[in-house]
Structures are given as structure tokens and as C-alpha cells.
Amino acid sequence: MLELAAILLRLAQYSAASVLMGSALFFVYALPAPGPGSAAELRWPKPLLAASALLLALAALLGLVVQTASLADAVTADALKAVIGEMALGKAALARIALALVALVYIASVRPGRALWLGAGILGALACATFGWMGHGAATEGNGHALHLAADVAHALAAGLWLGALTAFAALVAPRRQEQRRIEATAAALERFSPLGITLVLTLAATGLVNTWFLAGTDVGRALHDPYGQLLAVKLVLFAGMLTLAVHHRQRSVPALVALLNSHALPPSGALASLRRSLLSEGLLGLGVLAVVAWLGTLAPPA
């Protein structure tokens, strides 16, 4: 029961921090700053970021309590003090709660615009970075400590940027009736995201390799006999599915949408609907990856 709660709370934290960082920064680098197609013109960005900050603060706080309950026989002030004072994961959780609360206040008090997106994005990035101290990255001892920790932090940041952008894309293509200029801004954002997307995937792969080496070793056959290795394989399959959809977007859906927009033909509702379906599928696979990662945290790695 406690373990299930820990997994769900971790999933909530990953998702919320990814949206807080990744979606907020997406509004800065992928959409026009003011005017048509900008995030400031849309109704949902500010509430989305505020809800993410609130969810992150609550899930991180409850996560800290559940973690303490699993370590101590009872959740007492002394036990909480020990988790925060003696363990890196306790300090990281405290930092995450503080960052999420600062982000919440900031989002509530700043008008929609570049300053809001950038501020929320930076606070979200710091919150994502604290995931590096949540688990094994911080527990590796000796020479590998800094490398494993750096790989963990980079992995969390790259994953958050990808999933946050995905959330924003899904929200952008969600409305069935849209003005032409909005669709044009979305198509331009999809094209602009492409090189960043490739960089993120390469970062995830490189840092993922470092982590596998630390946690599972290089013996693939042996790793697959272990529940940790099997779950890791599930994660890789889900990730491969995401990647296939991403490649499909890049090669097919986006060029088709752009061609339709350029030809000034009928409203590109068919192309948009297909993009909506595949972005939603990619998002669900992403959520699946986060759920598997949250679950992996409760298992012992083979190495």
C-alpha cells in the first residue's frame, strides 16, 4: 500500500515538474513572443502551469511523508528531521517543495508573457534537477558519484523538456475549430522543435547508457532475468514507440500540415486530427515511461 502510494506520488512529481519546466520553456522557444499564436493569447497556459506547481508541491510533500513512513515505524517530527537532515533525498524533496511553492506564487502574481514563462520554466528546471538526488544517482559512492549524478540530472531535464513540449503540443492541437493563424503558429512550433527534439533524444540515450552501466551492468542477458531489467526493457519498448511516433511527426504529419497550409486549401482539419491522435498516443506512452520509472525506483537494480 505504502509502496503503491510512493510510486503514484513519484509519477505525479515527474509529470508535474515536466510540465512546469518543459511546457513553460516551450512557450518561450517555440511560440512567438507577443501577438497571434503566442502563449499569452491562449487561456490555458497560466492555469496549466499553476496547477503543475501546486501538484508538484503537494506530491513532493506527501512523497516525503510516505518516504519517512516507510523508513521509520511512525511519522514523527524526529523521523522527518532525520530524513531531511541525514539523507540527500530528504533535502532534495524539501528543495522541490520550496521551488514549487515559489513557482506557484510567481505564476499567480505575474501576467501571462515571456517573464512568466521563463521564470516558471527556470524554477521547474531546478525542481527537475532535484530528481537526481531522489535515488540511486546520489547513492553511488566513490569515483562514479559525480558522473552518475550528472547523468541523472541531465536525463531528468531532457525527459522533462520533451514531455513538457509534448503536453503543450497536445493542448495546441486539441481544439477542433481553430483559426488559421493559430494552426500556422502550431505548425511553425512543430518545425522549430525538431532539432531540439533530436538533441533531447540523444541526451536521453547517452545519459541512459551511463545509468544502465551503473545500475544494471553490461550483461544484457543477465539483466533480463531480473525484474528490474525486465521493467527496464518495458520502458525501452515504450520509449521506442514514442520515438517512432516522433519520427512519424517529423517526416509525415508536420510536412503534410505545412503543405496544406501553404496551398491555402480547405481548413486542414484531417491533418490536424491525425496529428492530434498521434500526439495523444505519444503523450500516453510518455506517461507510461514515467510510471515505469516511478516503479523501477522500488526495485533493486542488478548491479
Added chain:
Amino acid sequence: MRKLLSLAALVGMALAPATPALAHAHVVKSTPAANAAIAAPKQVSVTFDEKLVPAFSKLAIEMTGMKMAVPVKTTVSADGKTLTGIPQGGFMKGSYVVNWTAASADGHKMKGSIPFKIK
């Protein structure tokens, strides 16, 4: 397209979790050793391959099947890897077990036991 897909597959194979895998400390040594027959010990100790969190790590000694605990004062060594228990009461002849609880830095708590006999 095919090239991109095979690159995707390659990259996918390489991907792994960045997050909270748990270290799970393993026992490397214990005094008494498991199933040893010894005279009443002045102290018992269990050494792990990773640093422990002192606040949530401890030893207990119990007479097997009797639910009779021997009070123990637990300390953690300077390097954080060894739990040492000093029994605060006497032993009778019979079967005992050292029950250990060890929390590692990644937040996981493990338990185990080491049976031994007093001759």
C-alpha cells in the same frame, strides 16, 4: 525514414532510467557468522557494502521461537557501513537470531536475520 527508424531503435536500446533506482545494501560480513555456534558475545556486528542511514538502521537480538529479546545498544561505524550492537543483557544456552534493519541513502529499508547458537 528507415535510417531514422534504425537509429531510433539503436537509441531506444540504449535508454535507461535516470531516476530513483535503489541501491539496496548487501551484507558482506557478520559477527557472529550465520549459523555459528559461539560463547555469549560481547558484541555483534553486521557490515554492508554501502553507507547506511544511522537514524533508520538498527540491530535486535532474539531467542529463536521465544519472542524473548535481548536488549541491544546499536551504533553505526564512522564509515557508515557497519552496525554494531552491544547486548545489554545475558544469554542462555540456545538458538538466537540477529535481526537487522538497514536503510540506505536511496531511501530503501531492508531487513534480514542472522541465526546463531550459544554453546
